[in-house]
Amino acid sequence: MVCIDHFDLMRTPAGRERHSKLSRNLLQTGRPFRILPQFSVPALYALLEEEIVRDTSAGFDWVYVDGSHRADDTLLDAELAWRLARKGCIFIFDDYSWPEQPVESVHHPRRGIDAFLALHAGEYEHLSKTAEQYQMILRKTSEMRIGFLVDQSAEQRFASALGLGIYLVLAIDTSYAMGAAVTIRSAIEKTAGRLTIYIVDCGICVEDKEKIKSSLPKRYDVTLVFLDLPTGSLTAELGVAWAKVDMIKILPVERALYLDADMLVRRSLEELWNTDLEGSSIGAAMDVGFPMGHDGVSRRQYFNSGMLLIDLARARTYLSELEARVREMKDARYHDQDVLNVHFADDWAEVNLSWNAQGLGTYAEIGSADRDTLALGDMKDPGVVHFTGPVHPDLVAVLNPFVQPYTSKPWGYAGAPGHPFKDEWWGVLNKTAWAGWQGSTQYHEMCEGEKQKAIQDSITKFETRVQFY
The missing domain is CATH 3.40.50.150 (Vaccinia Virus protein VP39)
Structure with a gap:
């Protein structure tokens, strides 16, 4: 089923409500569908x-x-x-x-x-x-007659793309609004053609929504849509990490490209979008930190969930089982990533590491028996850079002698030391509504505050663990 509606360009409450109702009703059918918001x-x-x-x-x-x-x-x-x-x-x-x-x-x-x-x-x-x-x-009663032809290049374009262009998805709350703006802006700058961006709203304030909107380049073929989570969502119950599971249910399309909000797009996403999943539900890149998993999951090839190319029609087939597994594994070490690896263990296609380049300038440079089997050379000129690690690392991570430079995100108090693409990230940020943030008094006060908090938290943990007599 294909439904066409401009939904008032999502600029009115009535248009957004119409989109929400249509999406909800179509999901109830359990059948494949597409909504063309045009x-x-x-x-x-x-x-x-x-x-x-x-x-x-x-x-x-x-x-x-x-x-x-x-x-x-x-x-x-x-x-x-x-x-x-x-x-x-x-x-x-x-x-x-x-x-x-x-x-x-x-x-x-x-x-x-x-x-x-x-x-x-x-x-x-x-x-x-x-x-x-x-x-x-x-x-x-008459035969179907389209009545015109298109040239070969147009045929190839429409044959290769599923739906109208690329459907890009992020799931964030306000704390990741700035990072999302960089991810989205860089994706638009590098990717030509029709691009629809869905943001699963996990608690974004009105001001940050407006700042994200104003951060987009002015292009007629780009649409931005904020999606509300349904009542009783896993996100509302268990936290933002589980929005990746909720989005499988609410996205009004059959195929989607999910990116974390700590990513920088450096090359057109068209090649990634057209990846043949070979009948699998998802496509993902290996996890550079734990290529064969960790102690909390079975030893087998283990993917990073920061980038997911999803056949939503197929993934929805066992959605209830996935939701049940979330509740069983809600305390897993790596949360959604562990759950998705267990659920899709035999149902994922490996994607080149260029599309989810992790640990650059830090743990990707540290050899291990498992890591040495990866094609790490594919990350030298990556299509998508993933700034893994916490926004604000604790003292243990910063001082860990086994992982240096430590991992953290460019906009946190500790920066991303040694990362080869951190300056590119700041360059894109300066084209968004957050331009000038790095040099602002507010930024430097935030960095000092978070640094002192990390120090105090570590002192508190130390004093709790060590008893003086």
């Missing part, structure tokens, strides 16, 4: 181009036209949708007897519907009982 003409035209490159499965068996009440808009939508309708398709016009405007007005859909009926006379069977029914229902 105006009808470009969305229908894109569907036509997609259908051209399909085999005998092209076309639709059921079409429902319920858009603008203007007669000319209705006629245009109907004409484009008719070309997508197979022979035998049930074709429904809503609002044929809409009472709020005179039927002869251009602001009433009937004039457009009547013009369509006259144009296609002989190509359909009337199923409506009377001319005054609220809906006009037809059965198409």
Whole structure:
């Protein structure tokens, strides 16, 4: 099922509510679906181009036209949708007897519907009982005819992409709004073509939402959508880490690329998006820190969950089992990453480390029997950099002689010492609504405060552990 609606460009409460209700209702069907958050003409035209490159499965068996009440808009939508309708398709016009405007007005859909009926006379069977029914229902009796071709490059483009362009997903609360702005901004700058960005709202304040919006480059083919979590979500119950599981249920698409909000995109995401998952539910890169897992999970290949390419239709098949496993393993050492590795143990495809380059300038340089089996050279010029580690590391991590330089994020009090791409991260930040943050008094006060907190926390732990007599 494919649904088209511009949802008021997500700028009004009514538009956002319409999107939320439609997504929720479609999820209840348990069937594959797509929602195209666009105006009808470009969305229908894109569907036509997609259908051209399909085999005998092209076309639709059921079409429902319920858009603008203007007669000319209705006629245009109907004409484009008719070309997508197979022979035998049930074709429904809503609002044929809409009472709020005179039927002869251009602001009433009937004039457009009547013009369509006259144009296609002989190509359909009337199923409506009377001319005054609220809906006009037809059965198409003619063969499907799209009526135009596209050049080879366009065919390849539509054959390779699932849906309209790339669907990028992040899941954050306010504490990661700034990091998310860098991830999103860098993705848009490096990736040409249609890009829809979904942010799963785990508690983002209004101010930070506006700052994220204003951080995007001005491009007509980029859409940003904030998704609300449903009542009873795992995130609400157990914390933000579990939003990666909640998003599988609420995303209104069949395929999505998830990125953590501590990532920097350095190359077009198109190659990654078009990765063949070979029938697996997810694609992911090996974890550089623990390539074969750790003591808390079985020894086997272990992926990092910071980047996930997800076949959502397939992943939803065993969603209830995944949610049950979350509750069983909610105290796992690496939280969602451990759970996802256990759940998708035999259902994931390995993706090149270039798309999730971890531990650069720190633990990736430290050899181990497991790490030495990885193609670490693929991370020298990465497509996506992952700044692993805490935002504000504790003293134990900073002083650990076995992992130096220590790992932390660029915007924390300790910075990201030794990381080869930390300056690129700051460069992108300075193109966002957080421009100038690194040189601000507020930033330096935050760094000093967090450093003192780390020192005091360590002293407290030391004094608790060591008893003086």
